[in-house]
Amino acid sequence: MNPQAIVEGLIAGSTIGLGAIGLTLAYSILRFANFTHGDYLAWGAYFTLSLTGFLGGLAAAFGAPLAPFSFGLGLPLAMLGGMVMTVVLALVLDRVLFGRLRARGAETIIIVMASFGASMALRSLLEFIYTARPEYFTKALQIAQPIGFGMRATPDQLLVIGVTAVLVVALHLIVTRSATGRAMRAVAENPALAGVYGIDTARVIRMTWIIGAALACVAGVMAGLLVQIRPYMGFDLLLPLFAAAILGGIGSIPGAMLGGLIIGLSEAFAVQIIGAEWRAAVSFIILVLVLLLRPQGIFGRGAA
Amino acid sequence: MELLAYAAFFLTIALTYAVICLGLNVQWGQTGLFNVGVAGFVGLGAYTSAVLTTPDVDARIGGFGLPILVGWAAAMLVAGVVSFAVGVLTLRMRSDYLAITTFGVAVTLQLVFQNWEAVTGGAFGLAFIPRPFAGLQSQPFAFNLSNLAVTAAVVLAVYLLLEHLLRSPWGRTLRAVREDDVAARALGKNPTRIRLQAFALGGAIMGLAGAVQAHFIGFVAPGNFLPMMTFQVWAMLIVGGSGNNRGAILGAVLVWAIWALSGAAIAELFPADQQARAASLQIVIIGVMLSLILLWRPQGILPEGRSRNRLRKKEPAE
Numbered sequence: 001m002n003p004q005a006i007v008e009g010l011i012a013g014s015t016i017g018l019g020a021i022g023l024t025l026a027y028s029i030l031r032f033a034n035f036t037h038g039d040y041l042a043w044g045a046y047f048t049l050s051l052t053g054f055l056g057g058l059a060a061a062f063g064a065p066l067a068p069f070s071f072g073l074g075l076p077l078a079m080l081g082g083m084v085m086t087v088v089l090a091l092v093l094d095r096v097l098f099g100r101l102r103a104r105g106a107e108t109i110i111i112v113m114a115s116f117g118a119s120m121a122l123r124s125l126l127e128f129i130y131t132a133r134p135e136y137f138t139k140a141l142q143i144a145q146p147i148g149f150g151m152r153a154t155p156d157q158l159l160v161i162g163v164t165a166v167l168v169v170a171l172h173l174i175v176t177r178s179a180t181g182r183a184m185r186a187v188a189e190n191p192a193l194a195g196v197y198g199i200d201t202a203r204v205i206r207m208t209w210i211i212g213a214a215l216a217c218v219a220g221v222m223a224g225l226l227v228q229i230r231p232y233m234g235f236d237l238l239l240p241l242f243a244a245a246i247l248g249g250i251g252s253i254p255g256a257m258l259g260g261l262i263i264g265l266s267e268a269f270a271v272q273i274i275g276a277e278w279r280a281a282v283s284f285i286i287l288v289l290v291l292l293l294r295p296q297g298i299f300g301r302g303a304a
Numbered sequence: 305m306e307l308l309a310y311a312a313f314f315l316t317i318a319l320t321y322a323v324i325c326l327g328l329n330v331q332w333g334q335t336g337l338f339n340v341g342v343a344g345f346v347g348l349g350a351y352t353s354a355v356l357t358t359p360d361v362d363a364r365i366g367g368f369g370l371p372i373l374v375g376w377a378a379a380m381l382v383a384g385v386v387s388f389a390v391g392v393l394t395l396r397m398r399s400d401y402l403a404i405t406t407f408g409v410a411v412t413l414q415l416v417f418q419n420w421e422a423v424t425g426g427a428f429g430l431a432f433i434p435r436p437f438a439g440l441q442s443q444p445f446a447f448n449l450s451n452l453a454v455t456a457a458v459v460l461a462v463y464l465l466l467e468h469l470l471r472s473p474w475g476r477t478l479r480a481v482r483e484d485d486v487a488a489r490a491l492g493k494n495p496t497r498i499r500l501q502a503f504a505l506g507g508a509i510m511g512l513a514g515a516v517q518a519h520f521i522g523f524v525a526p527g528n529f530l531p532m533m534t535f536q537v538w539a540m541l542i543v544g545g546s547g548n549n550r551g552a553i554l555g556a557v558l559v560w561a562i563w564a565l566s567g568a569a570i571a572e573l574f575p576a577d578q579q580a581r582a583a584s585l586q587i588v589i590i591g592v593m594l595s596l597i598l599l600w601r602p603q604g605i606l607p608e609g610r611s612r613n614r615l616r617k618k619e620p621a622e
Binding site for chain 1: 407
């Protein structure tokens with residue numbers, strides 16, 4: 001077994017885990033499986049790409065690579081802007097579509113269906129604006145450095161793992177320690193009761209979209225930096241995201257992250273053993289196994 | 305004459321979609337089960353029938369040269385059995401687990417079509433699928449018309465079967481389970497079992513539709529069964545009126561017409577190098593249309609009738 005698969009798996013798993021956090025939060029607080037979440041990753045990556053181009057046009061310094069990484073100062077700055085824009089996209093979509101269906105008391109499954117339709121439209125709109133041609137944040141080539149135990153990684157890849165760890169710890173602290181986090185958990189537990197206790201449900205829903213969409217943007221930018229940016233990148237990640245969220249236990253942030261890492265590692269090993277063409281089936285097999293053996297997931301409680 | 309031949313061709317394709325729509329109507333319209341992997345089940349039927357009926361080729365397994373009707377029956381059986389298995393796995397859980405799992409089924413089947421070259425022919429797919437009335441192929445009009453007749457007969461048969469089933473005690477139980485799970489259980493019905501039966505029946509009908517379509521076109525390839533197809537079929541059912549079998553057929557023909565016309569308009573309006581890009585606008589249009597209908601007229605053009613209240617605000621029980 002090539003230990004390099006561990007590095008590849010952890011990197012892919014970081015992206016999947018960050019994406020799955022938004023999905024699992026929306027699932028536990030808004031109570032529906034949001035098929036547009038993958039497209040938030042793709043839109044976040046494209047927003048950031050456009051802003052990077054804009055910043056690069058303003059001053060050449062933004063484009064100059066920050067050693068040892070392959071990208072310049074423009075990319076992190078653009079990503080902050082991209083996060084804001086992705087959040088706005090998610091909030092607007094909630095206002096015009098999901099929020100209205102909720103207000104009408106539509107059944108969960110109708111909202112799921114609406115998210116399915118919206119995801120198809122969002123993805124095709126990306127394809128219309130940017131065409132299906134893959135894009136890259138940087139054309140610079142990076143040499144993978146030895147990091148011990150026979151493994152190699154590029155500085156970009158190590159940065160992705162580091163940023164993911166910081167974000168997950170910060171988010172975990174927010175959700176477990178702050179008043180907002182307590183309100184979110186209360187609504188996830190029992191929305192009616194939380195309302196009776198004077199918790200502002202609308203605000204909690206807003207927070208859920210803000211956290212989910214901002215992390216989706218970061219995950220999209222990471223996937224774009226390490227692989228490439230395509231209109232279908234979010235769609236291709238959707239099944240791994242769902243599998244990670246369910247594997248970790250719906251509503252659990254550490255669970256989503258751990259689920260993402262497990263999926264990423266399994267995919268990396270499957271690529272070595274069976275071949276890259278079957279990669280996408282790994283998430284499905286894990287999903288089926290979880291549904292068969294432990295439907296509530298690793299950190300889930302009670303009946304699903 | 306050419307125009308008529310095209311009209312017959314167009315209608316035949318539209319009617320194969322009508323069969324898929326009728327299958328989805330059993331799952332969603334009558335039972336409330338959300339299947340996001342329609343294209344996978346249709347593709348499964350198409351490939352099953354293709355493998356059984358194509359002439360033998362050295363390079364791959366399959367090619368049994370069996371009659372078309374055997375292919376159709378096998379397509380229903382295989383798609384039905386896979387649907388049943390998916391149902392067993394997910395129907396006891398929250399409703400959106402079924403959506404996620406069927407989505408995964410479609411993604412995985414797409415991979416199988418693409419990569420299991422020994423059986424599916426890989427990216428190039430399978431050709432030389434026997435076509436009904438192949439002897440008439442030199443006369444497009446007669447060929448298309450006779451195939452239209454066959455497909456219309458399939459639609460009619462499925463329609464009559466479903467209408468009969470829905471009027472039977474089984475159909476009433478189905479609607480009872482959809483409207484009020486607890487009440488149905490209190491009356492001694494087993495909701496999970498009846499949902500499972502409906503899901504498998506719907507899947508089998510989708511498989512049949514895939515086989516009918518494959519035999520009409522004469523070849524199958526992985527690219528025919530993309531998520532796009534799932535999306536189109538959903539738009540058809542919602543536009544036509546879910547729960548209503550005539551609505552399902554009407555929606556299929558209508559949305560397929562919108563699809564074909566907008567495709568033709570794009571071919572006229574955009575230069576050749578921009579057409580692939582403009583084609584994505586077609587999907588945006590259908591996606592927006594689906595969302596608008598869910599918001600403004602969830603019952604579709606032909607509503608199910610008075611028993612329907614699922615899409616509107618839930619009223620307290622009378």
